[in-house]
Structure formats: structure tokens, C-alpha cells
Amino acid sequence: MKMKVKEVADLVGISVRTLHHYDDIGLLKPDETTEAGYRYYSDQNLETLQQILFFRELDFPLKEIKEIITAPSFDRVEALRLHREMLQKKRERIDLMIATIDKTTKHMNGEIDMTNEEKFAGFDFSHNPYEEEARKRWSNQAVDQANTAFTNEALGEKMNDIFRRLAALTDIPPESVEAQTGIAEWYHFLNSSTGNYYSPEAFKGLGELYVADERFTKNIDQFGEGLARFMRDAMAVYADNHKK
Secondary structure, eight states, X not given: OOEEHHHHHHHHTOOHHHHHHHHHTTSSOOSEEOTTOOEEEOHHHHHHHHHHHHHHHTTXXXXXXXXXXXXXXXXXXXXXXXXXXXXXXXXXXXXXXXXXXXXXXXXXTTSSOOOHHHHTTTOOOSOOHHHHHHHHHHOXXXXXXXXXXXXXXXXXXXXXXXXXXXXXXTTSOTTSXXXXXXXHHHHHHHHHHSSOOOOHHHHHHHHHHHHHSHHHHHHHHTTSTTHHHHHHHHHHHHHHHTOO
């Protein structure tokens, strides 16, 4: 039996506005929308919503969730196993932070001494380990799509010209006007010529692949040593400056 949007919102504990937003961005499309605009959700919709909320609990951005759950390689059962594993790790990290709070309280009361390292046990804002693990499981499609630009001969010469221009900029800061102008050309080239659409966030993730995946690094660095790393940094700056 299908459920109305208000019924789903009450069941899950989220707002109707949130469900409307998920529909608008294509993250969770209701099984049926009537001509009058009423949304009806199926059991499969609810299963998808559960996956979305598990990812949200692990601090995944909505854009990343959409890329993951719509990938052909995505497996719901495997995802549930991964959710459990990630939540277990998150609980361990929270337990460590609670222990740090308790120690800090005793330290402030003069009961114990704490090293500077102990004061920050459990904190880690450098990356999202849960997102990294998900990408390991489901990022093959992203790698394959990104490789398209490198293997399409029709795009080759134009792409090579952009690489050469960027290689000439590697001695200047990636956040400079010249570097950002050059990387903007690369962003627009990818979105207009490769058949793929890259949001600023996906563009930033692609830059990470240029360094993390030796296939990309080898192809790019032939135009200049360190070009892949320079592009990654410039792409990150560009993405951060163009977030919606």
C-alpha cells in the first residue's frame, strides 16, 4: 500500500519539506505523483529512503549519496553491511570523545594530568572516513567515466592543449586568478565535451582521483611533472568557490 508524503514524514521523523527537496533534486522520486501534485511512496521508495538516511547519519553530502545509490554497481545488502560497519566505527569514535570529556573534567578539577594529545583524542576533521570507504566500494563507475576524456581521440588534441596551458602554470599558487582561469577552462571542457556532467563537488572529487589513481597521474604528468597534483589543488579551490 502506497503512503502519502505526510505519512512518510511522520513515520520517518523528517519534514515534508525535506521529502519535497529529495524529489526536486532527483534523490528520491515518489513512485507516483498525481496531476494534482500529490506524492505517493512505495515500499521500494521507503527502502531507498532508509539507505539515504543511513548515509546522512554518516555525514555524506546529498550529491554524494545520489551518485552512490544510482550507480549500477550499488548493492543494497552490501550497503547495509557497510552502514553497520561504519556506524560501529562512529560509535567507537564517539565513545573515545566521551572518555576525553570525562578526562578533561577530571583534569580541570585537578584530579589528573592530561597531555595535549589526550585533550584532542577522538577529534578528526581532516576527512570523512565513511565516505572514503563507500567510494572504495562504488567508485569504479566514476573512474571509468572520468577516463573517457583520456581515451576519446576526437577530444584528444583540445584536451592536450588545455593540459599544456595548465602545465605552464604549476609554479604559481592554485588559487591564483591565472590558475583558476585555466582550471575553469578544464571544468567547462569536461561538462561540454565528454558526455558527463560534473557538479563542482564531483569536479573536486575527480581532482582527487587524478592523484589517488596512478592511471590518471601517469597520463596527466606526461605534460609536466606535478601537473596532476596542481590540478587537484586548483580543482578543489574552484569547487569550493562555486558551491551552490
